[in-house]
Amino acid sequence: MALIKPDFILLLSCVDRKGLVAAIANSIASQNCNIVQNSQYGDSTTGRFFMRLSLAAPESMTVESFSEAFMPVATAYNLDWKVHDLKNKLRAIVMVSKGGHCLNDLLYRIATGYVPMTVTSIVSNHMTWSRRAEHENIPYHHLPITPETKTEQEARLLELIEEQEADLVILARYMQVLSDDLCEKLAGRAINIHHSFLPGFKGARPYHRAYDRGVKMVGATAHYVTADLDEGPIIAQDVSIVDHADTVEDLIAQGQEVESRVLTRAVKAHCEHRVMQNGLRTVVFK
Known part of the structure; x- marks a missing residue:
């Protein structure tokens, strides 16, 4: 079975709170993206949450279209975030x-x-x-x-x-x-x-x-x-x-x-x- 190759990397951080990961995952799924890899860390000393997601996306998707659809969750949870297109070194x-x-x-x-x-x-x-x-x-x-x-x-x-x-x-x-x-x-x-x-x-x-x-x-x-x-x-x-x-x-x-x-x-x-x-x-x- 061939490994799924990611197209985008999503980095985000914010104040940690319940429901955060579920909201992020639901937003990603609603855009027909697949989470290839997920790494996360909660800093107990600062109360901040950090996350890196590798995403496989539809061929037509761009950084701009993903960002527009992700904005409601980013705003609701006050995320510091950025998405990177892996085609661009x-x-x-x-x-x-x-x-x-x-x-x-x-x-x-x-x-x-x-x-x-x-x-x-x-x-x-x-x-x-x-x-x-x-x-x-x-x-x-x-x-x-x-x-x-x-x-x-x-x-x-x-x-x-x-x-x-x-x-x-x-x-x-x-x-x-x-x-x-x-x-x-x-x-x-x-x-x-x-x-x-x-x-x-x-x-x-x-x-x-x-x-x-x-x-x-x-x-x-x-x-x-x-x-x-x-x-x-x-x-x-x-x-x-x-x-x-x-x-x-x-x-x-x-x-x-x-x-x-x-x-x-x-x-x-x-x-x-x-x-x-x-x-x-x-x-x-x-």
Whole structure:
């Protein structure tokens, strides 16, 4: 028996209350849609309810027609909700500086279909990865930055985001701090990889400081970008075990492998519409 392939993803959250799931299911059924998969979570600390539904829909259905029919339930239960058409892959700009391990892993995972995303361009403050972009036939934008040109550089970045209709900005070891204004404009659609298991070892040379402290594991954290540096809602984390015989170079090598893995995991979850923000935290559905 062939598996039913979903056409839409419906994400929603609201204050939890009785009858909510039944009302949602009835609305979906009334539109001749089939629920292929359902994941839900009730947060007892906030009283909020989160839900992700994969829907198989009639061929003629669109996001607009589904939304119109779903509106009465959404209004009655005061839902925060959005429906995504799976035919449309998210479009992303990838930003990188000199370290290319995260960029290269992402490009490979996208090429193999593991991450359902289209890279519209690579943006960098260096020329290091221009040939890599050319090899992948991806436009490369060199946007050098200094304290004096930061405002102009970020304005150009926003222009690129608008021109390319980018849904997501990925900071794949982009070694510049975004301004508060840019962080606010990109709220919920910019993902950063941090080279430590936050909240430890923030800032520069984290592996050197971790080595000095004799850590027994190194890690990485992928999170949404906010104006609070490295404090955004966490999407994914992982660690790698080290011991007393490992050098700084060993820690860096292991750390870079973890960074690549964690960023790809976070981007994949976002592109598959499996992440919902819950205040300072996230709900990440499997």
